Amino acid sequence: MVSAPLAPLALLDTDSLISAEDRAIRDTVRSFVDDRLRPEIADWYETGEVPVRELALEFGKLGLLGMKLEGYGCAGTSATAYGLACMELEAGDSGLRSIASVQSSLAMQAIYAHGSEEQKDAWLPRMATGEAIGCFGLTEPDFGSNPGGMRTRARQDAGGDWVLTGNKMWITNGSVADVAVVWAQTEDKVRGFVVPTDTAGFSATTIKHKMSLRASVTSELAMDDVRLPADAVLPHARGLAGPLSCLTEARFGIIFGSIGAARDCLETTIAYAREREIFDKQLAAYQLTQAKLADMTVELGKGMLLALHLGRLKDAGHVEPAAISIGKLNNTREALAIARECRTVLGAAGITLDYPLMRHANNLESVLTYEGTSEVHQLVIGQAVTGASAFR
Structure with a gap:
């Protein structure tokens, strides 16, 4: 006997557990993935090259960047809607979801939750549209699961400027980013810094020869006496x-x-x-x-x-x-x-x-x-x- 098959998730009718608004967001992202990303993803994965800047602008037009944040041009959706958008992006490819989630949940979230109003106004609207790309510098070559051991240091000189030195590893979006949120040891616990990537002494190198997440840019960040103004520090974050x-x-x-x-x-x-x-x-x-x-x-x-x-x-x-x-x-x-x-x-x-x-x-x-x-x-x-x- 042969009958019409059911989709795997239809057996539990999981759609009935999702609000109509959140389903509409999910379906919009699913259509975008099917129409725009699926035809290209195999080539992007094989070549290890992906048009991050172009995709960030497209993600921004869909309202996917910082989508559950309030204000600053962000969509202000439910957390569930954000999760469902991640599900559809990763149904396309994990690397594509990483582009959006690092921008949203790490770089934008850090500025939104811990930044000053001036930092939020300067970066979040442009990050929401995809005009500015962010990365999040926490992991180091020798410190992944133990971020408290990080060797990156920030010291404040007599004039109030911060001087940042160290390396970060496995940083998604790193070498295409306009701004990096970098975490460093200071005399006052671990602090976060908003670092424009065109600052003197900052460099990012793309990591090659990956067998995984090939449709995503992964980088090493190097900071050689990067001088930042006093207001570059995230004021509302101290410690891990x-x-x-x-x-x-x-x-x-x-x-x-x-x-x-x-x-x-x-x-x-x-x-x-x-x-x-x-x-x-x-x-x-x-x-x-x-x-x-x-x-x-x-x-x-x-x-x-x-x-x-x-x-x-x-x-x-x-x-x-x-x-x-x-x-x-x-x-x-x-x-x-x-x-x-x-x-x-x-x-x-x-x-x-x-x-x-x-x-x-x-x-x-x-x-x-x-x-x-x-x-x-x-x-x-x-x-x-x-x-x-x-x-x-």
């Missing part, structure tokens, strides 16, 4: 709580984004299995194939329900950072497992760029470990439920 709060915002988008990549893999695989014949029988009709597809459908549905629940909590204003860690840990881990399993169903065809599976799998290897590795999130959750820190 400032940058870590921004990371929590970025992790929220990843919870949804990873589900987008997994959904794209599973839908592609189901369509392939329905068309492919093996031993004179539809591949989708074999029990082993259906077992794989069923297990992946279950995990995809669970991940989507988790994302929507966390979106509701965030919109209500009482989501715990450890809950965000649950979502990031679970959804990235399961999305990667789905991408890998989907590849097995397609066999050799699954390793080509004719299908998105290996591309998504390679990207998700990075998504699994950035914005906090799986191990870091396990320890965050462990500390929440035991009250004991295992970080040291």
Whole structure:
């Protein structure tokens, strides 16, 4: 017996859990991804070159940049709508979602939450339109999971100017950015600085030879006695709580984004299995194939329900950072497992760029470990439920 197939998420009717306004935003982004990004993404991934500036302007016209922030030309949407936009962008490619989420949840969020009114007015309207691109300099070559050990230093001289020295690594948008939010050790704890990238002594080098996130610009930042005015410091952030709060915002988008990549893999695989014949029988009709597809459908549905629940909590204003860690840990881990399993169903065809599976799998290897590795999130959750820190 053959019946009309249901989309994997339709089995749980997850659309009924999304408001009409948020669905409309999601559908707009999905159409943009299908019409504008999908025809180009395989070439961008293969060449390792992506037109970030052009895409930033297009993202800005859609209202995707800083979309859940209020004022300064930002759309002021719900957190759930932002998550759904991330899901659709990452269904296209994780690198494309990273362009928007680093701009929005890291660079713009840092200025919005911790900056002065002058800093907000100077940067946020142009960042919202995509005319100005931002990056977020926290990670260093020797300090990823332990940002408190950073070696970048900022000292204030007698005239009040700040002098910034150090290096940052694995910085998305770094070598195309107009402004960098750079975190540094000072005599008064870790502080954030708004650094125009044309400042003398600042340089950014694009990292090549990546096997993951190839449709995204990743850079190393170098600051050699970069002199900044006294008002370059973010006035409302002292200590690691400032940058870590921004990371929590970025992790929220990843919870949804990873589900987008997994959904794209599973839908592609189901369509392939329905068309492919093996031993004179539809591949989708074999029990082993259906077992794989069923297990992946279950995990995809669970991940989507988790994302929507966390979106509701965030919109209500009482989501715990450890809950965000649950979502990031679970959804990235399961999305990667789905991408890998989907590849097995397609066999050799699954390793080509004719299908998105290996591309998504390679990207998700990075998504699994950035914005906090799986191990870091396990320890965050462990500390929440035991009250004991295992970080040291």
